Amino acid sequence: MSINPKKIKNILILRNDRFGEFLLNIPALAALKETFPGANIIAVVSPYTKELAQNIAFIDEVMEWSQQKHPLIEKLRLIGTLKKKRIDMAIMLNPSKEFNILTFLSGIPVRVGYDRKWGFLLTHKIEDKKFLGLKHEIEYNLELVALIGAKTENQALSLKTDYDSVSGLLKEYNITVEDNLIAVHPFTSDPLKQWPINNFVELTKRLVRDGIKIIIVGGREDLENSTRLFNDLQNLGVINLTGRTTLKQLAALLKVCRLLISGDSGPVHLASCVGTQVLAIFRSDMPEKSSRRWGPLTQGSVVIEKPNLTDITLDEVFNKINLAGESLR
Numbered sequence: 122m123s124i125n126p127k128k129i130k131n132i133l134i135l136r137n138d139r140f141g142e143f144l145l146n147i148p149a150l151a152a153l154k155e156t157f158p159g160a161n162i163i164a165v166v167s168p169y170t171k172e173l174a175q176n177i178a179f180i181d182e183v184m185e186w187s188q189q190k191h192p193l194i195e196k197l198r199l200i201g202t203l204k205k206k207r208i209d210m211a212i213m214l215n216p217s218k219e220f221n222i223l224t225f226l227s228g229i230p231v232r233v234g235y236d237r238k239w240g241f242l243l244t245h246k247i248e249d250k251k252f253l254g255l256k257h258e259i260e261y262n263l264e265l266v267a268l269i270g271a272k273t274e275n276q277a278l279s280l281k282t283d284y285d286s287v288s289g290l291l292k293e294y295n296i297t298v299e300d301n302l303i304a305v306h307p308f309t310s311d312p313l314k315q316w317p318i319n320n321f322v323e324l325t326k327r328l329v330r331d332g333i334k335i336i337i338v339g340g341r342e343d344l345e346n347s348t349r350l351f352n353d354l355q356n357l358g359v360i361n362l363t364g365r366t367t368l369k370q371l372a373a374l375l376k377v378c379r380l381l382i383s384g385d386s387g388p389v390h391l392a393s394c395v396g397t398q399v400l401a402i403f404r405s406d407m408p409e410k411s412s413r414r415w416g417p418l419t420q421g422s423v424v425i426e427k428p429n430l431t432d433i434t435l436d437e438v439f440n441k442i443n444l445a446g447e448s449l450r
Contacts, residue, residue: 124231124269129157129209133229134180135165136214137188139310140368141387142258143170144278144394146214149262150179152273153212163206165220172369173391176281196223203227210269214262216240216249233268245269254408258415278418280372280394287366287373294360298377300334303442304392306383307350308343314385314410316402316430322350323435324382328442329357336378338371338388339363382442385415393419400442404430 132153136143143166153162163182166174174183186199204227211224213234224232225242232242235249245268251261259276296302307321325335337351337359347363355361366374371388375381376395383389384402392399399417404410406428416424423441427433 124210126157126270127159129160131206131208131210132157132160132162133165133203133206133208133211133224134162134214135186135211135217135220135224137165137167137170137186138215139387140167140170140173141390142215143167144173144280144387144390145258146262147177147179147278147280147394148259148273148276149214149266149271150177151275152263152266152271154179155273155275156271160209163208169368172367173280173372176283176369176372178279178281191219199223200227203229212266212269213243214265231269233265235265251414252409254411254414257413257418259418261414276418278390278394280391282373282376282395283369284373284376287370287377290362290365290370290374291377294336294362296334296336296360296377300377301332302334302336302378303328304336304338304375304378304381304388304397306338306381306386306388308339308346309384309386311385311410313407314404314430316384316433318346318350320435320438321382322354324438325351325354325359326357327435327439329354329359335359336374337361337363338366338374380442382438385410385412389415389417393417393422398422400425400438402426402430402433402438404428 161181164174164180165184165186168185174180208229210231211229213220216235216237218238221239221242231244233245234243236246237249240246309315339347341364344364351361372391375392375397380398381392382400389399389401398419399422401417401424403412403426405426412424412426
């Protein structure tokens with residue numbers, strides 16, 4: 122099927138899973154905008170990711186669709202909405218049986234995605250080889266949109282940030298842009314990617330003793346663990362902001378930090394979007410979860426990676442921070 126870029130007026134992109142995975146589609150969105158400059162790009166994302174999507178320059182409109190089981194009436198409403206928007210092209214950025222069906226029933230003429238989960242409903246499809254971990258996720262996403270001729274030289278992650286959204290929080294904790302500030306994100310949604318949490322606690326103590334101002338960041342789902350582990354460190358000056366920021370605020374907060382220390386998690390990619398360097402802790406024995414596919418892209422970032430996360434020592438991470446600090450702003 123031949124695609125005339127001048128005739129493409131509305132492009133639907135769909136990815137409603139975790140926010141870190143969504144952010145790694147920004148270069149693919151840039152490719153769509155460059156290739157189809159007259160098109161309106163509509164993003165279907167999770168409610169949690171919505172505010173980030175609204176701050177991506179290549180997205181013109183945002184729609185919410187949570188990753189849960191939806192009743193038939195909601196699916197019919199979505200189909201009706203998409204029909205009214207006269208979508209020319211839909212791109213399923215992650216394999217999804219639900220989206221493959223809904224975009225087909227919406228009558229969208231060009232449907233792009235992976236040849237999985239009822240891939241026979243797609244007009245343009247590619248074999249899903251992401252599990253091999255041979256490329257970075259950004260490269261896989263660009264490979265997908267290349268099916269319909271979308272290309273770009275711009276592989277950078279970028280996100281508009283709003284300093285005002287976090288100014289009150291910074292003032293409350295006496296944080297300034299001149300502070301020697303490091304963010305620590307010790308949590309992960311996947312236990313297989315979790316560096317021992319007590320290592321993060323001890324690392325935080327060491328950094329504070331070296332005169333570093335530390336903020337602990339995480340989502341509301343991490344609040345109970347974070348309170349138990351880090352609140353006793355407040356007398357050392359550690360600031361625990363777990364569960365206290367929206368994603369928009371977290372982006373602004375990370376921008377004023379000189380470094381983020383984290384396992385493989387969404388904040389790694391959020392930091393990359395705002396130009397903050399990352400020290401990331403990965404395991405290397407599973408290609409689909411390796412840094413080759415999911416690693417941070419900010420220049421100067423450091424990855425420590427071993428097959429067994431328990432083999433990564435506290436001293437090893439601490440020494441890398443000092444080494445990386447020489448090149449940090």
